[in-house]
Amino acid sequence: MNRLHPLSAAAYALQYGFLWLSAATILTLVLGGIFGPIDSAWVPIAAPVGLVAGAAYGIAYFYRFEYGITPDTFDVSSGVFARRSREIPYERIQNVDVRQGVVQRLLGLAVVSIETAGGGSTEAALNFVSESEATRLQHQIRTRTADVRDRRHERGRRDASATTDERTIDEASSDTETERTNATTDLDEPVPDAGESAAEPDSTDGTTTSDSGPVSDSRDRVAGPDSRGPRRQHLFALEARELLLYSFTSFRPAAAAALLGLFFFATDLAISLLVSAARPFGGPANLGEGSPTSYGILTVVSVVNGVVTAYVLSVVYTFAAYYDFRLGRAGGDFVYERGLLQRYSGSIPVEKVQSVTVSANPLQRLLGYAGLWVETAGYGPDSDSGGSQSAVPLAERGRVHRFTETLTGVESPRFRSPPxxxxxxxxxxxxxxxxxxxxxxxxxxxxxxxxxxxxxxxxxxxxxxxxxxxYVHLGYYVGEDHLVVRRGFWKQRTTVIPYYRIQTVSTRRSIFQRRLGLASLVVDTASSRSFSRASPTIYDVNLEDARDVHGTGRKRLQTALRERARADDGGPGLTVDFT
Structure with a gap:
């Protein structure tokens, strides 16, 4: 088992030290107001005691935190008083996200987050490890995850072959008993798994391979002699012009939340600035002195300033978050890097992709651009905590449509509109x-x-x-292998859902829809949804059409599942070769 970087001890000591200092201070003040024997004057004593105790706990937490890579699981043990041991199977790991802030990059540290398909929270986080260790963990876990996937597919091929041979044998005459026995014996012999070879032993000594460097590194194209695992191939890079367009044509709600937070912590200063800004336009000279008209002008000027400031914050945030965005492929995974001040890198397993969405707001559509997003099991497309799920943040619309067609194999949709x-x-x-x-x-x-x-x-x-x-931005298409749903004007989304990824298709009718003979179909996949992002929905179609789509989707879902069960490759229905 391995320990975190030694600087993690100092980080945990500071974190828990200030946490316990705050808790000791608040507890002393609260108890001092309730119980007479406790005096609030004890705060100068309680605060340092809390700081020292918290720092000691943080150092103990560092020494009690261990992690390690085993042949089948990634193991993490933590906890000072109550121990918690986790064994995370590689087949459940969805993403190994590496994050570096400004200070961490200066110190050569990184945070490694292990994300699984079970939900939106992080299964395990390593705060902090060295850059080389983060690269080693990311590569080895990705390689072992690919090995598990290959072994599962190989077992599927062997089972399908065995089933076919057994059916042939059952139809043969009884005088071929010996041949049938020999055939069965041959089928029972173990088949070497992909990625498991005597000539390629597991590399656990921390040696990096062609998969460990940046997307554009030369090691992406030429693997070393001792490297294992898939080689990384460049797919897409966000150019400077596209980055600027994406920054100026997008708006992040987090920017408005950040502005409200700044206003809350600096209310007096913010009000003073707003009054000063409104004064040249006829606003009040002071907040308590003015006419209704001047207060109206102050309100309008404040709203305009708030919108402009939030927009500027959004532009800066988007630019910093998607600076130097690069997408590549490594075996069956998308791998990405992005970020200016805080650097992210991670992977998106293609077999975990539930749906693909092309999105664009009115300004992006006017300029002929769009973005390509993927939703994976357990995470939505805007899950920044687990790494961006954007395959192409912004590119020319025709290029994005070609990406989507190649990625999903979807037929050219002929959308049907609601009545x-x-x-x-x-x-x-x-x-x-x-x-x-x-x-x-x-x-x-x-x-x-x-x-x-x-x-x-x-x-x-x-x-x-x-x-x-x-009305005109609504539509749906029922294809042979995919269901395509289009909706939204301010944020138009066209979602391609393979039938085998559909979990449920539910019909919903409000009181008004029942009176008009309309219905809406909600298509659920295994990806999680947030408050602002609902499941793909076919809105306001005739009840008969809704029932027809519902029945067709159910039949094609079963057909798709049977075809995938019979497929020899057993591989994902999507491809990472979309360029």
Missing amino acids: TTALRRYLVRYAIVATVVVAAAFAVTRVTVLERWYVAAVVFVAVPPAAYLK
Whole structure:
């Protein structure tokens, strides 16, 4: 078993030291206000005691943390008082993510996260190991995971061959008993597994191979004589022009959350800056001195400044996060690297991919660009904690469509649109929203000095185009091997789902849909969903069409599963050779 880097002891000592210092301080203050014998003046004594005790616990945690690579599992043992031992089978490992912040890169350290297909949380995290050790772990775990996958596929081929031979033998006459026995004996002989050879023993001495370097490194193309495992091949690199376009045409909600956090911690300074910014446009001279009109101007200026600041933060974050994005392949895995200040590298097993999504917002579509995202078992496409699930953040739309067709083998989709009844439904829906906006404006004029509430009725002008844009961006295609779902205007998503990846197809009908004879189909896969990202849904189709798609999808799902069970290769239905 191995230990973490010695600097991890100092990191854990600081982490637990300040944590216990805070806990001791708060506990002393709370208990001092409840129990008389405890005095809040004890804080100067309790705080250093908590700091020392926490630092001691952090150092003990470092010495009690061990990890190791075994032939079948990756083992981790941790805990000071309560020990926890985990054996993570290689077949469950989905990603080995290596993350480096600015300080970690200066010190030559890295954080290694082991992600499994069981959920969105990290199964094991190594804080910290050296860069060379992180590279060794990432390569060896990836190699062993590929070996497990190859052995499983080889067993599938042997089982399929054995089944075929047994059927042939059963049909032969009884006078061929000896030949049947010999055939059975031959089938029972072990077949060498892919990746297991006497000439290629496991490398556990920390030697890196062709799979360990950056995507563009020369070792990606020429493997060393002692290397094992798949060779890394370059697939895609985000060029400077595409990176800038992606940064300026995307918006990260995390930027707005960060802005709110800054406002919360520096409220007085933020208000002072906003008042100063609004003053040249007629805003109040001071926050407590002004007319209703000046306060209205202050509100408008504050909103504009907030939006612009959040956008700038989003541009900076996206640029830093996807700087030098490179995608490659190593055997049956996508491997990627990205990041300016904080560097990420990891892999996306293609056999874990549940669906492929082409996405683009209106500005990206106007410029002729789109992105390609994949969803894997247990993780969604925006799961930055486990590494980006973006295969191509942004590229020319035609190029992305070719990538998708080659990656999935999907036929050119001929989308079917919902009936016009759905368009009428959207008109009514947005008309109700516009009515609520006008009613709210009227209520505001009743309790403030503002007048002309009827100006808000201009929102009704946007109702027809909003309903039409929602309607024309909906569609679905039922192919021979894939179900393709298109939806969304502000963020148009076209999702390709192989039938064998479908978990359930459920029909949902609201009260209004039942009155109109409509239904929506929700297609679930094994990938997890977040609050902002729902399952691919075919919206507002006729009930008869919904039932037909439901039945067709169920039949083709069973057919796809049978075909995959009979396939000789037993391999994934997707390919990593999409360039």
